[in-house]
Amino acid sequence: MLSSPLKVAAVSATSQPELSQVFASAHINHTVGEAVPELQRTLSDLDLHSPENGRSSSSSSCERTPRPDYHTNGLVRPRTRDGLRLPELTATPKRNPLGSRRSTISASATTTSLNLEPADSISVSSSVEGASGILSKSAGSRAPEHASRSRKRYIDVSTGENGRGESSRSLEKENRRSVLSTQELRNGNTVSKQGSIEPGHHSESFPQGEKGSCKQSPANSITYPDRRYFILTSAGKPVFCSHTADEESLTRMMGVAQAIISIHDEDGDKLQSITHGRMKITFLLGDPLYLFCVSEWNEPDFVLRCHLEYLYLQTISIVTSSQLIRMFQRRSNFDLRRLLDGRRDSSKDLRRLGSEPSLYSLIGQMQSDFTFFTSSLQPLRMSPFLREAAANALVPPTKISELLYVLLIADDKIVTLLRPRKHSIHPTDLHLLLNVLSSSPALRTAETWLPICLPKFNPGGFVYAFISYIRENLGMVFISADRDGFDSLREWRDGVLEKLEKTKVLGKLEAARSRHEYSVADLEIPGVRHFWYKSRRNVQITMPRWDSPYTPNSTEQKRLITLYQHVYDGIHAKSGPGMPLKQYYVQTEYEACMGWSTQPFELYLTVSPSMPKNAVVSAANSIARWINKEEAKLFLRDAPVF
Amino acid sequence: MATRKKVLLKVIILGDSGVGKTSLMNQYVNKRFSNQYKATIGADFLTRELVVDDRVVTMQLWDTAGQERFQSLGVAFYRGADCCVLVYDVNSSKSFEALDGWRDEFLVQASLLYFSVPGRKKERRHALTASPHDPENFPFVVLGNKIDMEDSKRMVSQKRAMTWCQSKGNIPYFETSAKEAINVEQAFQTIAKNALQQEAEVELYADYPDPIRIDSESNQSYGCNC
Numbered sequence: 089m090l091s092s093p094l095k096v097a098a099v100s101a102t103s104q105p106e107l108s109q110v111f112a113s114a115h116i117n118h119t120v121g122e123a124v125p126e127l128q129r130t131l132s133d134l135d136l137h138s139p140e141n142g143r144s145s146s147s148s149s150c151e152r153t154p155r156p157d158y159h160t161n162g163l164v165r166p167r168t169r170d171g172l173r174l175p176e177l178t179a180t181p182k183r184n185p186l187g188s189r190r191s192t193i194s195a196s197a198t199t200t201s202l203n204l205e206p207a208d209s210i211s212v213s214s215s216v217e218g219a220s221g222i223l224s225k226s227a228g229s230r231a232p233e234h235a236s237r238s239r240k241r242y243i244d245v246s247t248g249e250n251g252r253g254e255s256s257r258s259l260e261k262e263n264r265r266s267v268l269s270t271q272e273l274r275n276g277n278t279v280s281k282q283g284s285i286e287p288g289h290h291s292e293s294f295p296q297g298e299k300g301s302c303k304q305s306p307a308n309s310i311t312y313p314d315r316r317y318f319i320l321t322s323a324g325k326p327v328f329c330s331h332t333a334d335e336e337s338l339t340r341m342m343g344v345a346q347a348i349i350s351i352h353d354e355d356g357d358k359l360q361s362i363t364h365g366r367m368k369i370t371f372l373l374g375d376p377l378y379l380f381c382v383s384e385w386n387e388p389d390f391v392l393r394c395h396l397e398y399l400y401l402q403t404i405s406i407v408t409s410s411q412l413i414r415m416f417q418r419r420s421n422f423d424l425r426r427l428l429d430g431r432r433d434s435s436k437d438l439r440r441l442g443s444e445p446s447l448y449s450l451i452g453q454m455q456s457d458f459t460f461f462t463s464s465l466q467p468l469r470m471s472p473f474l475r476e477a478a479a480n481a482l483v484p485p486t487k488i489s490e491l492l493y494v495l496l497i498a499d500d501k502i503v504t505l506l507r508p509r510k511h512s513i514h515p516t517d518l519h520l521l522l523n524v525l526s527s528s529p530a531l532r533t534a535e536t537w538l539p540i541c542l543p544k545f546n547p548g549g550f551v552y553a554f555i556s557y558i559r560e561n562l563g564m565v566f567i568s569a570d571r572d573g574f575d576s577l578r579e580w581r582d583g584v585l586e587k588l589e590k591t592k593v594l595g596k597l598e599a600a601r602s603r604h605e606y607s608v609a610d611l612e613i614p615g616v617r618h619f620w621y622k623s624r625r626n627v628q629i630t631m632p633r634w635d636s637p638y639t640p641n642s643t644e645q646k647r648l649i650t651l652y653q654h655v656y657d658g659i660h661a662k663s664g665p666g667m668p669l670k671q672y673y674v675q676t677e678y679e680a681c682m683g684w685s686t687q688p689f690e691l692y693l694t695v696s697p698s699m700p701k702n703a704v705v706s707a708a709n710s711i712a713r714w715i716n717k718e719e720a721k722l723f724l725r726d727a728p729v730f
Numbered sequence: 731m732a733t734r735k736k737v738l739l740k741v742i743i744l745g746d747s748g749v750g751k752t753s754l755m756n757q758y759v760n761k762r763f764s765n766q767y768k769a770t771i772g773a774d775f776l777t778r779e780l781v782v783d784d785r786v787v788t789m790q791l792w793d794t795a796g797q798e799r800f801q802s803l804g805v806a807f808y809r810g811a812d813c814c815v816l817v818y819d820v821n822s823s824k825s826f827e828a829l830d831g832w833r834d835e836f837l838v839q840a841s842l843l844y845f846s847v848p849g850r851k852k853e854r855r856h857a858l859t860a861s862p863h864d865p866e867n868f869p870f871v872v873l874g875n876k877i878d879m880e881d882s883k884r885m886v887s888q889k890r891a892m893t894w895c896q897s898k899g900n901i902p903y904f905e906t907s908a909k910e911a912i913n914v915e916q917a918f919q920t921i922a923k924n925a926l927q928q929e930a931e932v933e934l935y936a937d938y939p940d941p942i943r944i945d946s947e948s949n950q951s952y953g954c955n956c
Contacts, residue, residue: 323810325738325790336777339738339790343775350806421810423738 312646315383315392317399317451320345321416322376327424328399328444330451349378361389372396376416377403377424387650388657394461395454398519401543402450403428405520409547449527450520456640456649458620461656463515464627465724468501470600472720474593479504479728481587482564488580490570491730492551497563498601500526502724509729514544515627525555525563532557535581537574542567556581558588562597608632613710615703617679618648619693621715623723630715630722648679652692655683659690673701684708689715736786739925740810744832745817746825747796750875753908754817755793758918763909770795773807782922789922808840813869813925818886820874820905826886826894833870833898840868869924870901873917878907 319328324346326338349371352359362369370392372379379396404412407427415422428444454460482494482504493513494506500522507513524540525531531538539550552570554577557563564584566577588594608618610632618638620631638645651674657663658672672683680697682704683690691712695704715722743751752770756762759776774793779786792811814836818825872895874886888905895901902924904917 321810322806323740324792325740325810335779335788339777339788340775343773343790343792347773347807350809353806419810421740421812425738 310643310647312385312643312650315381315385315395315451315455317379317381317395318342318345319377319379319399319403319447321420321422321424322346322378323421325421325423325425327377327428328403328447330448345378345380349373368392370396372400374400376412376420376422385646385650387653388663390657390662391461391653395451398450398454398460398516399447401516402446402520402523403444404543404547405524405541406444406446408541408549409543410549446524446527450523453523453526456634456645458629458631458649458652459515460519461653462622462629464622464629465502465515465518466629466631467722467724468498468503468600469604469606469630469721470503470597472725474596474600475504475724477591477593478588478597479506481584481591481593482506483728484566484580484730486730488568488573488576490568490573491566492545492569493565493567494730495521495565495567497522497525497565498597499561499604501604503597504724504727506728506730511545514542517542517544521553521565521567525565531555532560532563535578554578554581558585558594559598561601562594605633607635609635611711611714613707613714615695615699616707616711617694617696619691619711620652621692621711622690623719624688624690626723626725628723644678648681648694651676651679651681651694655681655692659683659685673704680704682708691715736788737926738788738790739812739922740790740792741813741815741921741925742792742794742808742811742836743815743817744794744836745796746819746822746828746832749796749817749819749822749825750908751796751817752793754873754875754906754914754917755791757908757911757914759791761911763911765909769797778918780919780922782919782926785926787922787926789918789925808836811836811840813871813921815871815873815921816901817873817875818891819876820886820891821876821879821883823885826874826891829872829894837868867899869927870898871917871921871924872901872903874903874905875908877905877912878910 314331317328317330318326318341320326320342324343326335326342329338348362349359353373358373359371361371366384366386368383368386370381370383370389372393377400379399381392381396383392407415412424415424415427428447458464459466478496482496483506484491484494492508492511496503496505502518502522505513505518520542521540524538530536536553536555538553538555540553541547541550545551552568552573554566554568554574555563556565556578564581566581568577588597608616618632618634620629622629634640634645638648655672655674658674659669661668668685669683670685674681675697677697679694680699681692681694683692685691689712691708693704693708693711695707699707719725743755745751747769748767752768752774753763755774755776756764759778770793773795776791776793777788778791779788781787792807794807814833816829816832818829820826872891874888874891877884891905892903895903902920904913904920906913906917908914
C-alpha cells in the first residue's frame with residue numbers, strides 16, 4: 089500500500105501515452121544541443137536506491153503492487169509490514185535527473201516524438217536469482233535476508249511536467265502526498281483500516297478523513313484495455329505480438345526493449361517491471377527468449393508473471409525447450425518466426441506477427457479463466473455415476489505400452505482423466521494441451537497424431553497426442569510416448585467408442601454438456617453476486633457463470649477478476665512479505681469481496697459492499713455447504729489409474 | 731529448408747562519434763539529411779524493407795552512440811547480429827584508426843555471451859560462441875563517409891582503407907556521402923546481402939528430440955490426485 093502514492097500520483101497525468109510510444113525508442117535527444125538525460129544517468133540513479141547503500145530501507149515494499157484503494161475492514165488483520173516504514177520517502181531520489189530538464193524521446197525521424205515521463209519505477213533483480221526465481225516470486229515477496237543478496241534497485245523519477253522537478257526532497261514528498269489525496273478524492277475511495285488485531289503494524293499513513301467525501305467516481309472511467317503481450321528473441325528480433333502492429337514500429341520497439349534489458353543485464357541484473365502511471369510492463373527474461381506484457385489493469389504482479397510463464401511454456405510445447413536452446417546456441421541470430429509463424433504475408437502493411445493460433449487463444453483464455461493462476465482444473469459438472477461409467481470405458485488394455493494419459497473432453501472441459509499409477513499430471517500441462525485443442529478447429533474434423541511437448545512432464549522432448557473427436561464437442565485424447573503408437577491407439581479408440589455407445593454414455597454426456605453451467609442464483613443465497621471455490625485436495629475449482637453485471641468481457645467482469653486476484657494475492661501473500669491470511673475482506677465502492685482459506689478449500693465470494701460482515705460470513709458458510717453437497721458433481725475424484 | 735519467408739536482419743552500426751552513422755541511416759531510410767549534429771544517446775532503431783535476391787528482407791538497423799559516455803548498452807546488445815557496419819570519416823584519420831578497436835569490441839562482446847535456461851531452479855549457463863562462430867568470417871562492411879567534402883580535407887586515402895579491409899578478411903568497402911546520397915543505397919544493399927548469408931538456414935527438424943520413455947521418469951510429486 090505504501091507504494092501507491094508514487095504510482096497513484098502518476099495517474100494524475102491524464103494522458104496515457106500509447107504503448108508503442110513509450111517504447112518508441114531509447115534514443116533520447118536533448119532539445120538544447122548537448123544531450124544530457126541519457127539512459128545511463130537514469131540507471132546510475134538506480135544505484136542510489138540500492139539497498140546495499142543502506143539508503144532504501146525497504147525496496148520490497150516499494151515493489152509491492154499498489155492495491156486499489158480499498159476499505160479493508162474488520163474481519164482480518166491487515167498484513168503486517170514490520171520494518172517497511174515509509175519507503176516512499178527513502179525511495180525518493182535525492183537528485184532529480186530528468187525533472188529539471190525537458191527531455192524529448194524520439195525514435196527516429198519516422199516516428200512521433202513525445203515527451204515521455206520517465207518510468208515511475210523500474211525494478212530489477214539480480215541474475216543470481218535465476219529465471220525461475222523471478223517466475224515464482226515477485227520481487228516483493230523476498231524475505232528480508234535475501235534483500236541484500238538480490239540487489240534489488242528501485243528508481244522513482246519525476247519530471248518537471250508535474251511541477252515537481254525543482255522541488256526539494258521534502259517538498260516532493262508533500263506533493264506526492266497531496267496528489268495522492270486528490271486522487272483518492274477523485275476515486276471516491278479511501279484507505280482505512282479498522283478492527284485490526286495488530287494495530288501496531290499499521291504503517292499506512294494515509295489520511296482517513298476523506299472517507300465518503302466524494303461520490304463522483306472517475307473510477308467509472310477506469311478502463312481495462314486489452315493487455316499486450318510480446319515475445320522477442322534475446323537478439324531483439326520479434327517473435328510474437330498479441331495485437332496487430334506494423335512491423336516497423338514493432339521491430340523498433342523490440343530493439344528498445346532489448347537495449348533496456350541489455351543495460352540491466354550488463355550489471356548482472358534482471359529487469360522485472362517498469363511502471364509508468366497506470367501502465368505496468370512486466371518482463372520474463374530467459375535465454376533465448378524475452379517476454380513482456382503491458383497492462384493497465386493494476387493487477388497483482390503474480391498474475392502477469394503467470395501469464396508470461398504460460399506463454400513461454402506454450403511456445404515450448406510447440407518446439408520443446410531443448411530444441412529451442414539448441415537452435416539459438418547454434419545461431420543466436422535465429423529468426424524464430426520462421427518456425428512459429430504459420431501464415432506470413434509480406435504484401436500487407438498491417439499484419440499479425442507470429443500468428444501462432446495457440447498463443448492467441450491462450451492469451452484470450454487467461455484473461456478470465458481462473459484455472460491458470462490457481463494452477464487447477466475446472467472439470468465438467470456432471471453426475472458422478474456418468475463420469476465413472478465413462479472412465480470405466482476408457483481403462484486401457486495392458487497391451488498398450490508407453491501410454492501416459494487418457495482424457496475425455498467435452499467443450500474443452502475435462503470429463504475424466506486416467507493416468508498411470510506412477511505419474512500424476514501437472515495442471516499446467518493440461519492447460520497447454522486443452523488450449524491447443526480449443527485453438528485448432530481442424531483437430532475436430534479428423535483423427536490427429538500431434539507431437540506436443542508437455543513442459544512440466546518433460547521439457548526436452550515430445551509426447552504424442554492421439555486426438556479423436558467423437559461428436560463435435562466431445563473428444564478423446566490419448567497421450568503416448570510411443571512415436572509409432574498411432575495404429576494401436578486408433579484400434580483401441582474403436583473399442584472405447586463401442587463401449588461408450590453400448591452403455592449409452594455418449595448420449596448422456598451430450599446432455600450433461602448443456603447442464604455444465606450454473607448460475608449463482610441456483611444456490612438461492614441472498615446477497616451473493618458471484619463466487620469461486622477451489623478444492624485443495626482435488627486441485628480443482630468451480631465457479632458459476634458470469635452473470636450480469638459481470639458479463640463476459642465487461643468492465644465489471646474485469647474489475648471483479650482483478651479484485652479477486654488481489655484477494656487471492658492477500659490470502660496467499662504472493663507479493664508481500666506478510667503471512668498468508670485465513671480470511672481477507674476487501675470492500676470497494678462497487679462490491680465487497682471476501683476470501684476464506686481453510687485446510688480443504690478456498691472460497692472467494694462477492695457481495696454488495698453494504699452487506700454486514702456477519703451476513704457475508706454466513707453466506708460463505710452457505711456456499712461451502714452447497715458445494716459440499718454438490719462436490720461429487722463439481723469435481724473429478726477417484727478417476728481410475730492404470 | 732527452402733524458405734520463402736521474410737527474414738529479419740539485425741544490423742549493428744558502429745564507429746566514432748560524428749562520422750555520420752545516424753546520418754547514413756537517415757539518408758537510407760528516410761532520404762533525409764540534416765547538417766545539425768545531434769549525439770545519439772544509447773541507441774536508435776530504424777527499419778527498412780528491401781528485396782535481396784528475390785527475398786523480402788526487413789533490415790533492423792541498430793544505430794549506436796559513438797560517444798564513449800553514451801555507450802555501454804551492455805553485452806547483450808550485440809547478441810545475434812547478422813551484420814556489423816563500421817563507419818569512419820574519410821576526413822579524420824583518428825576515426826579510421828579507431829576501426830580496429832570497434833571491430834575488436836564487437837567480436838569480443840559478441841562472443842562473450844551466455845546462455846541460460848528459464849524456468850529452472852538452477853540457472854544453467856553455457857558459454858556461447860555467439861553468431862560469430864568464426865570471427866574471421868563474420869560479415870562486416872566498412873563505410874568511409876563524408877566524401878562530399880573537398881579533396882584537400884581528405885585524410886584517409888581509398889588505398890589505405892582498402893588495404894585495411896583486405897587485411898581483415900576482405901571486408902567490403904564503400905565510400906559514401908550521407909549528405910549527397912552517394913553510394914548509400916549500394917552500400918546498404920551489400921550489407922543486407924552479406925547479412926542474409928549470415929542468417930541461419932538452420933535445419934529445423936534435423937535433430938528431432940530424443941524420444942521420451944515414460945517409465946524412466948522419476949515419480950513426480952505434483953498435480954491433482956484425481
